[in-house]
Amino acid sequence: MSKGFRVEEASVKDFPGIVALLQDTGLPPDGIESHVDNFLIIRSPQAVAGPEVLIGCVGLEVYENYALLRSLAVHPDFQRKGIGKRLVSQIIDTAKDRGINQLYLLTDTAEKFFQSIGFDLIERQDVPPIVKQSIEFTTLCPSATSMTKRI
Numbered sequence: 352m353s354k355g356f357r358v359e360e361a362s363v364k365d366f367p368g369i370v371a372l373l374q375d376t377g378l379p380p381d382g383i384e385s386h387v388d389n390f391l392i393i394r395s396p397q398a399v400a401g402p403e404v405l406i407g408c409v410g411l412e413v414y415e416n417y418a419l420l421r422s423l424a425v426h427p428d429f430q431r432k433g434i435g436k437r438l439v440s441q442i443i444d445t446a447k448d449r450g451i452n453q454l455y456l457l458t459d460t461a462e463k464f465f466q467s468i469g470f471d472l473i474e475r476q477d478v479p480p481i482v483k484q485s486i487e488f489t490t491l492c493p494s495a496t497s498m499t500k501r502i
């Protein structure tokens with residue numbers, strides 16, 4: 352069902368749309384400006400000639416051969432159509448192309464979703480220190496669940 356939606360690499364001009372989508376889905380936009388080159392987006396089909404509205408996004412913070420997967424968001428009107436799963440699948444391909452072999456993430460809300468697509472729970476203390484430099488670990492998600500996936 353998600354096949355009609357085109358996944359694109361984001362650019363700086365997409366930054367406001369990504370921030371708006373993250374705010375609409377209850378996720379913090381803090382720190383994404385440094386990583387916007389590593390974001391994928393899906394635009395709303397109705398936005399072709401009008402204001403740029405995003406219905407999906409996901410990003411990577413790259414730390415050597417590791418990456419933190421962050422900011423996975425699907426607009427509430429478009430959830431449960433396979434878009435989230437598709438965005439994760441495509442960002443995994445992007446990560447592999449960049450030489451990344453292990454993904455980490457933090458989540459308060461979507462542990463079951465990520466488990467269903469192959470992420471395992473991991474103790475925060477077992478996340479590599481370089482990944483824990485991320486603002487998600489230091490400030491934004493103090494009590495969130497850590498998860499990981501070998502890719």
Ligand SMILES: CC(C)(COP(=O)(O)OP(=O)(O)OC[C@H]1O[C@@H](n2cnc3c(N)ncnc32)[C@H](O)[C@@H]1OP(=O)(O)O)[C@@H](O)C(=O)NCCC(=O)NCCS
Nearest residue numbers: 376423424425430431432433434435436458460461463464
């Ligand atoms: C989590 C989120 C990205 C999922 O996106 P989505 O497009 O609705 O997910 P999909 O349609 O691809 O779902 C894939 C599977 O996971 C299931 N699923 C979706 N959201 C789920 C959730 N929150 N909990 C448990 N299962 C979920 C779907 O039923 C589907 O199962 P199926 O393949 O057996 O039918 C979306 O709910 C969202 O944006 N939530 C708010 C922001 C958020 O919490 N992001 C995660 C931050 S780390």
